[in-house]
Amino acid sequence: MPELIVYLLEGRSVEDKRALVRDLTGAVVKNLGVPQESVTISLVETAWTDKGKGGVLFADMKAR
Amino acid sequence: MPELIVYLLEGRSVEDKRALVRDLTGAVVKNLGVPQESVTISLVETAWTDKGKGGVLFADMKAR
Amino acid sequence: MPELIVYLLEGRSVEDKRALVRDLTGAVVKNLGVPQESVTISLVETAWTDKGKGGVLFADMKAR
Amino acid sequence: MPELIVYLLEGRSVEDKRALVRDLTGAVVKNLGVPQESVTISLVETAWTDKGKGGVLFADMKAR
Amino acid sequence: MPELIVYLLEGRSVEDKRALVRDLTGAVVKNLGVPQESVTISLVETAWTDKGKGGVLFADMKAR
Amino acid sequence: MPELIVYLLEGRSVEDKRALVRDLTGAVVKNLGVPQESVTISLVETAWTDKGKGGVLFADMKAR
Incomplete structure (x- = not known):
């Protein structure tokens, strides 16, 4: 209470995830x-083939 | 704006995902x-053991 | 199977929602x-004060 | 841990919601x-105009 | 109708998932x-490095 | 990219939401x-009758 779900592309380090969860939690507590x-925070990673923007997969943008 | 989350069973080809993201985006832009x-569209795949309908896992339906 | 959740700003007409659900469904069936x-598709509307991009509420962008 | 999100059509009584949250929690604890x-459980209600199945809004099925 | 999304830490057996989906479905039907x-129920598992509570990753709690 | 969904109880002021969205965005950009x-951040508010913890609705805790 509250619960955060973060949808992000896969490939982040544990260090980045640790700091992200710490700082997001801090932002919630403060405000x-x-x-x-x-x-509670869940990071839901998706492969670059499983996420798109503007109708194009991130995997295809990466290839450009 | 908007963001779509699609919960689907794993096992789709990249070609299917590419076309799905393209056509879903087109439907949003048009309407x-x-x-x-x-x-932005995220495809959240779940294993056949991680999804159920009518109280039964898809993995168990598959076995039938 | 699959389930789609669409997070969008409030204020769309029923006609727009009807066509959006029809066309999103068509894109899923086709691909x-x-x-x-x-x-199954759920449209989750949020108020302009409940959604932000780039750190700014849509309600505040609207005011500009 | 875990967090449940339930997407349902609006119109349930508080009694139904109370019992639903109680029993869903029991099922999680047991298993x-x-x-x-x-x-933690969040019930996300959508209007009958904001949810569809088979490409048709529940609001339109209701009318039939 | 309704759709449940369950965000949980990875590592559960298929037996646990099967029983969980069965009992959650029962709780919905009953109420x-x-x-x-x-x-329809989707179990979205996250790694212990991808979920946190109180600003701390579950992976780091586990280490304690 | 990424998208955050925040499930919270209703009743926050616009000022709180504005600062929350700003600070959550800052935490994401930094890390x-x-x-x-x-x-992109969506705040999904639920009524006190639509959210529970430990099997009890927040509306019922409030009454205590």
Whole structure:
């Protein structure tokens, strides 16, 4: 309470994920005044073939 | 804006995903009048053991 | 199977939603070869104060 | 941990929602062995004009 | 109708998933009165490095 | 890219939402190195009768 779902492309390091979860949690606690322990965050990674923008897969943009 | 999340069973080819993302984006642009570049789509694949319908895993239906 | 969740700003007409759901479903059936009846779509509308891009609420962009 | 999101059509009573959240939580605790307090459930209601199956809005099925 | 998305940490057995999907479906049918066949459930597993609570990754809690 | 969905209880002020979206976006840009403009955030509010923890609706906790 609250729960965050982050949809991102795969390939981030554990260090980046650790810092991301820490800072997102901090942003929630600061602005909503909820206990830190109540914040849950799930990072849902998708392959570059499984995400698109503007109708084009990221895998195909990468190839350009 | 908008963002689409598609929950589907794993096993689709990149060709199918490419065409799906292209056509879903086209359907959004046509009906909502938003710029094509603003449409983001994530395909979230789940294993056949991780999805169920009618209380039964798709993995178990497959076995039948 | 599959399920689509569409996150969009509120304010669309029922006509737009009807056509959007029809065309998104068509795109799924065409590219994944699933039965039309198996496609479920939820449109999750958010207020202009409840969605942001680039760190700015859409409500504030609108004001500009 | 885990977090459940339930996408349903609007119009359920508080009694139904209360019992649904109770029983869904029970099913998670029983099968995953997690503490009851760790289970969070959000019910995301959509209007009958904002959800479709088989390419048709539930609002239009209702009319039939 | 309805659709459930369950965000959980990876590592559950197929037996646990099978029973979880069965019991969650039962809880929905019992309380919402919908046909069993209409209930769809996706289990979205995340790695222990991809989920956090209280600003800390589950992978780091595990290490303690 | 990425997209964040935040599931929270209803009742926050626009000022809180504005600051939350700004700070969450900052946390993403800092840790993932993506352009600020690419970050999209949707706040999905649920009524106190539509969210539960530990098998109990927040509406019922509130009453205690």
